Amino acid sequence: MIVEPTRLGIRDLASEALAGIIARPGRSTLTVLGTVLGIAAFVAVLGLTSTATSQISVRFTTLIATEVRVQPTGTVETAGRTTGPMFPDDAEARVERINGVQSAGISWSVGLDQVPGVAPVSTLPPGTGTAADAESFEIMASSPGYFRAIHAEFAAGRAFDTFHNTHAEPVAVLGEAVARRLGITRLDTSPTVFLAGEPFSVIGILNQAERTPEALLSVITPAGTAEQMWGPPSTANTPQMIIDTEVGAAQQVGDHVSLALRPNATDQYDITVPPDPHTLRDQVNTDLNMLFLTLAAVSLIVGMVGIANTTLVAVLERIGEIGLRRAAGARRRDIALQFLSESAGLGLLGGLVGTSLGVITVVAVAVVQEWTPVIEPVVTLPAPLGGAIIGLLAGLYPAWRASRIEPAEALHR
Amino acid sequence: MITDAVIEFDGVGRTYPGPPPVHALQPTTLTVRKGEFVAVIGPSGSGKSTFLNITGLLDRPTAGTYRLDGMDVDTLGESERTALRGRRIGFVFQAFHLLSHRTAVENVMVPMAYAGVARRKRHRLALETLRHVGLGHRAQAMSNQLSGGERQRVAVARALVTRPSLLLCDEPTGNLDTTTAGSVLELLDGLHRDGQTVVVVTHNPDVAAHTQRRLLIQDGHVHETTQGALA
Numbered sequence: 001m002i003v004e005p006t007r008l009g010i011r012d013l014a015s016e017a018l019a020g021i022i023a024r025p026g027r028s029t030l031t032v033l034g035t036v037l038g039i040a041a042f043v044a045v046l047g048l049t050s051t052a053t054s055q056i057s058v059r060f061t062t063l064i065a066t067e068v069r070v071q072p073t074g075t076v077e078t079a080g081r082t083t084g085p086m087f088p089d090d091a092e093a094r095v096e097r098i099n100g101v102q103s104a105g106i107s108w109s110v111g112l113d114q115v116p117g118v119a120p121v122s123t124l125p126p127g128t129g130t131a132a133d134a135e136s137f138e139i140m141a142s143s144p145g146y147f148r149a150i151h152a153e154f155a156a157g158r159a160f161d162t163f164h165n166t167h168a169e170p171v172a173v174l175g176e177a178v179a180r181r182l183g184i185t186r187l188d189t190s191p192t193v194f195l196a197g198e199p200f201s202v203i204g205i206l207n208q209a210e211r212t213p214e215a216l217l218s219v220i221t222p223a224g225t226a227e228q229m230w231g232p233p234s235t236a237n238t239p240q241m242i243i244d245t246e247v248g249a250a251q252q253v254g255d256h257v258s259l260a261l262r263p264n265a266t267d268q269y270d271i272t273v274p275p276d277p278h279t280l281r282d283q284v285n286t287d288l289n290m291l292f293l294t295l296a297a298v299s300l301i302v303g304m305v306g307i308a309n310t311t312l313v314a315v316l317e318r319i320g321e322i323g324l325r326r327a328a329g330a331r332r333r334d335i336a337l338q339f340l341s342e343s344a345g346l347g348l349l350g351g352l353v354g355t356s357l358g359v360i361t362v363v364a365v366a367v368v369q370e371w372t373p374v375i376e377p378v379v380t381l382p383a384p385l386g387g388a389i390i391g392l393l394a395g396l397y398p399a400w401r402a403s404r405i406e407p408a409e410a411l412h413r
Numbered sequence: 414m415i416t417d418a419v420i421e422f423d424g425v426g427r428t429y430p431g432p433p434p435v436h437a438l439q440p441t442t443l444t445v446r447k448g449e450f451v452a453v454i455g456p457s458g459s460g461k462s463t464f465l466n467i468t469g470l471l472d473r474p475t476a477g478t479y480r481l482d483g484m485d486v487d488t489l490g491e492s493e494r495t496a497l498r499g500r501r502i503g504f505v506f507q508a509f510h511l512l513s514h515r516t517a518v519e520n521v522m523v524p525m526a527y528a529g530v531a532r533r534k535r536h537r538l539a540l541e542t543l544r545h546v547g548l549g550h551r552a553q554a555m556s557n558q559l560s561g562g563e564r565q566r567v568a569v570a571r572a573l574v575t576r577p578s579l580l581l582c583d584e585p586t587g588n589l590d591t592t593t594a595g596s597v598l599e600l601l602d603g604l605h606r607d608g609q610t611v612v613v614v615t616h617n618p619d620v621a622a623h624t625q626r627r628l629l630i631q632d633g634h635v636h637e638t639t640q641g642a643l644a
Contacts, residue, residue, distance in 0.1 A: 003484075004529070005492060006499040012526040023514035324510040327469070328571075329499015329527035331492050408471035411506055411583070412462060 006329035008337070017341035020314070021349070028346060031310040034303025035350030036357065039387050041296035043358025047375040051366050054374045067211060068254050069272040070241040070261070086232065087239060087261065092145045094260045095241070100249025105146025108239035110139040110226050121219055123182050126197040137178050138218040139195055141226030141233070149244045150211040157187045157204030165222040172200040175216035176207040195219060198229060211242060250274050300390055303350065307394035311343045315402040322402055323410025336403035340395045347391015351384035358383070419579050419610045420445040420468060424477030427463050437463040439633040440476055445612060447578070450605040452621035453614045455630035464630060465614045469581050470498045482578050499527050503572030507584035509564045511556040518543060518552040521571045528575050542570040546600055562593035569600060573609075580604065582613045586620055598623045
């Protein structure tokens, strides 16, 4: 080599790229918009998903994760006639002996035959009211443990207990909505409701039932009373057991319920346990993310085309500059690298702004929803780099075009 | 070989392949010595641009040998020719080719980036060169705020800042009015008196009148000529 070669150092390259971006701030802003939106969408979707997922698991443990439901299936022969498989009389006690069970209760819907002229639920004795006074509410029978199992709270009065159940006392607990419709607000007057014409004393008004909100729309009588008056539950109104377990015990309790209830026929019950929290989380991730991530990817491609387009226009506009630089000692690769670093710089800028917007979105949504924002560093930290790669890819063709420009032609314009 | 020669053409010619082949520059033998102020004149289409491109290492001849500063440049590779162009030749163009959105001094600093001048020295050197062309007071002005004459002075400073052995000017006054053109030519005169080798390619006889030696190109043939022949 007889002449020391010319080259553009890395710092000069960086400052040329920066100068190129700053020279036209308005155009640069519009150019990176697509990348900004794409990266922001990526970060926001992934951040919101991880935030929502952690939120789901919080709610999950408090209620759903501690609930097991048991329903009898099939038919059995009892005393010569075919009935649905029912719970043994001491089902509640059997289940409550299982480790991890807080409380358990059985309930079923009492399907009263419509007697013409007699309202299913009324505050007036039969024959004194008109049909208009009648209300048709759900009448339910339940064991005493049911109220504990559904996390019941009372606006007035109390739940019935084992005494009422075993002695078939004519008492009833009203759901709040029912009580309001019937005009019963206080219990010190010993109000009475007539269920299919039979009088029942109201001893409690239910205003909270976390596990079975439909109980608020029902009239609930002791199981023993209902059985004596209307007979045992039929196959059409299968009883159901709700078990309230300790946190984390639901799966194990579910495994033992059948055996505890009927050791000789463990296949007679259908047990519903909550889904495994990990499975649920994965499901949320895949379901929710795919659509939004696809949209983000489309946005990124649009952003890439935007950068490619602007850089190509810039190359054509700056043919004179390219010629001058070539005359001043720039090699083809110096020109190509200059435009490549400009487009990569634009992409990096878009990535940084987009990442910031994405993080702000996640935090804002979390604040509004009173959630804890959860953002994985694995997502956030490489996001600006992703923008730079987009820019780099977008710059490949324009940079190649720029490097092909012949200085002799470029300079005589 | 002449020891103080900057440009040595030995039968240099350029033919563009046809059909029909165009002999843009007929085989030419000439020498430009260090410190000479030479005008290359001729009507458009005469081969001036081809002469400039070959001299400026922007194009390769198809015949003969071209030596710049005693080096046979035809045998060099593209990146070596680029390096030689950046270090030994300073270009001044009719269209100035200043970078807009940059100040005068930043424009002058551009060639030093490629020549590998240390970053901390560049600003001082650029400022010195701007003062040399009489534009020290406009160093921080944006290039699009400069007048035509000022722009061409910045371009001259940019061409000189790497201390090239040859200042190659292509119609340096083509975009300027007569008065401004005169001041730019005086600047070139001054550089010549300081010992700078200057070659001006032009179609304008007034520009040629400033120079000490004139080459006339007609239909690709280069002739030495005299003041009288031009008038």
